[in-house]
Amino acid sequence: MNGLGLHDVVVRYPGATAPAVDGVSLHVAPGEVLALLGPSGCGKSSLLRAVAGLEPLAGGAVTWDGASVVDVPVHRRGFGLVFQDGQLFTHRDVGGNVAYGLSSGGLSWRSSASGRSHRVAELLELVGLAGYERREVATLSGGERQRVALARALAPAPRLLLLDEPLSALDRSLRERLAVDLRAVLVATGTTAVFVTHDQDEAFAVADRVAVLADGRLLQVDTPPELWLRPASREVARFLGYEAFVPVGDPAAAPLLAATGPRSGSVLALAEGAFVVTPGDTAAKGTVLGVTSRRGRSEVRVDVPGVGPVTALAPVGARWDAGDVVGLRIDGSAIASLD
Numbered sequence: 609m610n611g612l613g614l615h616d617v618v619v620r621y622p623g624a625t626a627p628a629v630d631g632v633s634l635h636v637a638p639g640e641v642l643a644l645l646g647p648s649g650c651g652k653s654s655l656l657r658a659v660a661g662l663e664p665l666a667g668g669a670v671t672w673d674g675a676s677v678v679d680v681p682v683h684r685r686g687f688g689l690v691f692q693d694g695q696l697f698t699h700r701d702v703g704g705n706v707a708y709g710l711s712s713g714g715l716s717w718r719s720s721a722s723g724r725s726h727r728v729a730e731l732l733e734l735v736g737l738a739g740y741e742r743r744e745v746a747t748l749s750g751g752e753r754q755r756v757a758l759a760r761a762l763a764p765a766p767r768l769l770l771l772d773e774p775l776s777a778l779d780r781s782l783r784e785r786l787a788v789d790l791r792a793v794l795v796a797t798g799t800t801a802v803f804v805t806h807d808q809d810e811a812f813a814v815a816d817r818v819a820v821l822a823d824g825r826l827l828q829v830d831t832p833p834e835l836w837l838r839p840a841s842r843e844v845a846r847f848l849g850y851e852a853f854v855p856v857g858d859p860a861a862a863p864l865l866a867a868t869g870p871r872s873g874s875v876l877a878l879a880e881g882a883f884v885v886t887p888g889d890t891a892a893k894g895t896v897l898g899v900t901s902r903r904g905r906s907e908v909r910v911d912v913p914g915v916g917p918v919t920a921l922a923p924v925g926a927r928w929d930a931g932d933v934v935g936l937r938i939d940g941s942a943i944a945s946l947d
């Protein structure tokens with residue numbers, strides 16, 4: 609099979625009671641971007657490092673185009689790496705950092721100085737930093753550094769790019785913008801990539817498919833819409849942000865099913881926003897537990913009979929006190945079903 613193959617990969621650290629990666633099998637097709645998503649300590653980085661060749665395998669195999677790379681040293685795998693902190697060379701300027709990436713490739717622009725500088729300019733333009741060649745690394749913002757790290761890693765046209773939480777040191781709004789830009793760059797260059805993150809939104813923004821890991825095991829791998837609409841288990845659903853579960857046969861499910869239409873699974877999973885606080889006669893009611901404000905809207909913790917505590921959305925500025933009973937409209941698009 610072309611692309612990256614993981615076959616029952618096991619990573620075990622000396623002295624650890626359980627393996628960090630415990631029999632993970634996955635395939636990443638050429639040109640595909642796969643996110644490894646999971647809580648801290650679930651083994652995402654260990655798996656990525658095993659693919660890179662930075663950690664030895666305790667079991668299983670890593671293949672590229674069907675051939676094992678287990679005995680191929682890190683620098684001969686043709687895989688690029690981007691880390692959380694970019695790891696730029698501070699004694700080189702931006703252009704020097706990107707040109708370093710070129711020198712590790714075996715491609716034709718290596719031969720001429722003008723070919724090299726043209727390629728550096730092209731890569732900087734690709735990552736949104738046209739004209740930055742002579743800037744000192746120390747003068748760059750965190751987001752700019754990560755863009756340079758990406759350009760440097762893409763310079764030798766790696767057959768696989770491995771990104772370990774490349775955006776997690778940045779603040780939220782910058783992270784959201786860069787996630788979109790990162791996907792655009794990976795798609796524009798047709799780069800096959802594996803992207804590690806603990807942030808669901810980021811995984812969904814960057815990847816074609818998302819692999820959810822917990823305790824070193826693969827729980828589910830699917831496209832973002834499939835994963836969101838059909839989480840394979842409560843564990844996956846909880847990790848994606850579903851916060852309440854109602855069996856389909858439960859009386860409390862009736863108004864929910866009226867909003868979603870018939871569903872095939874046996875349990876409904878409710879995400880934040882499955883209820884919207886609405887005045888007037890509504891299908892459901894809840895008792896306010898508390899109110900917080902986030903990103904220009906109010907989030908109201910409400911206790912809904914038969915469902916439990918959930919986060920309902922409300923217009924910003926609206927005021928309630930704990931104990932108030934509020935009407936709730938149901939948004940079927942925030943309700944998934946599982947077996």
Ligand SMILES: Nc1ncnc2c1ncn2[C@@H]1O[C@H](COP(=O)(O)OP(=O)(O)OP(=O)(O)O)[C@@H](O)[C@H]1O
Pocket residue numbers: 621622624628646647648649650651652653654655806
């Ligand atoms: N070098 C190491 N030596 C021993 N144990 C390690 C080492 N690196 C990681 N571990 C352990 O392996 C498990 C998986 O760690 P890993 O860093 O792969 O998880 P992660 O999902 O990437 O976490 P995070 O999001 O916090 O980086 C953890 O229990 C961790 O403590």
